[in-house]
Amino acid sequence: METQTAPEMLQLYRETFPAVAAMLRDLGADPESAKDLFHDALIIYLEKHHAGTLHIDHTPAAYLKGIARNLWRRSFRHQLPLTSLDEPSAEELYYEENQQDQYLITTSLLHLLQTTGKKCMQLLQAFYYDQQNMEEIATQFQFSSSRSATVQKFKCLEKLRAQLKNSVLYEEVVA
Amino acid sequence: MRKLLHDMELTEQWLSGELSEEARQQFSFRMLTEPAFYEKVTLQQCSYRVIRFMARQKLKAALENMHAQLMQEPAFSKQIQQIFS
Known part of the structure; x- marks a missing residue:
């Protein structure tokens, strides 16, 4: 990109x-x-x-x-x-x-950041927002391979997903 | 864990329209018949929004710094002040 x-x-x-x-x-x-x-x-x-x-x-x-x-x-x-x-x-x-x-600014954002972890959020942003490919991400975040980076990306996404379950944002989406 | 990751990957492909017609129908069927699966898919969509939101917040902070930096330049600052005077 x-x-x-x-x-x-x-x-x-x-x-x-x-x-x-x-x-x-x-x-x-x-x-x-x-x-x-x-x-x-x-x-x-x-x-x-x-x-x-x-x-x-x-x-x-x-x-x-x-x-x-x-x-x-x-x-x-x-x-x-x-x-x-x-x-x-x-x-x-x-x-x-x-x-x-x-809503996120005043409600769950800080909590999400603390629990999901800074490195995880950086990794997720690199892939989903900055649209870097997994090879670039593996190098940048020091993973042994793009497959390891991919697995870690999904683990980070799962952490975020679990944190979101009780958030205002999710309640609003399913309402 | 393997099934969990597989489902997340599948959800990502579904959201980006990468599934075949057959896989898409199977996915839709699971969404209708498995409430827990439906919830996870919805949460995954929310997660992408949070990632986008946080990236935009970072970008906004960088743009605020850029604005402050440019307003230190006399010519630029004068130009903006004249626009709003």
């Missing part, structure tokens, strides 16, 4: 934030909410970049403005259920998850 380095990210931030901030100001955002929306837009942009679903005919600034505009509009419709028959957009999914997962 192609990832952006910290200097590349800084450059992207420097080049695109002013244009996005100006657009959000015109929509009524203050500096703090413009920054927060820009961060959310960047995260969606990077996830699309990792997944290879960006359209190359758009510049990063145009992309980020579009995503930020959608997030801004979505924030005013947060009490309305989704009624569109179309597939929800990345912005819609991100917004919904973000709203629901705020």
Whole structure:
């Protein structure tokens, strides 16, 4: 997977934030909410970049403005259920998850972290979020083979799954 | 443990649409007839959400640092202040 380095990210931030901030100001955002929306837009942009679903005919600034505009509009419709028959957009999914997962900050997140273990969470993130392959993960986490890393990954997932059983998030999902 | 890991791997394949039609039907049947299996599949879906959430929180913290760093640059800081003045 192609990832952006910290200097590349800084450059992207420097080049695109002013244009996005100006657009959000015109929509009524203050500096703090413009920054927060820009961060959310960047995260969606990077996830699309990792997944290879960006359209190359758009510049990063145009992309980020579009995503930020959608997030801004979505924030005013947060009490309305989704009624569109179309597939929800990345912005819609991100917004919904973000709203629901705020529970995690105040409830079980710290407990989950402590019990699942930092190394386990790093391993799970490397595979499921950063989309590194098991060979890379085996090297990075010093496993003897990619198969050992795979087995450990499932053991970590099982630990997390067991911890989640009594969490607010799970209760919400099954409700 | 072997069966547990196998079921987790199977669930992962089901969630990512990698199962054959026959395997998918068998999986769906187990979901309908085995409440414990259904619960584990749902918990596994929740786990992926938690992993995504935590990764995003880490990324947000890094972006906050980046913002603070850029706001130390006079030209950048002035540009942003002018936008909101």
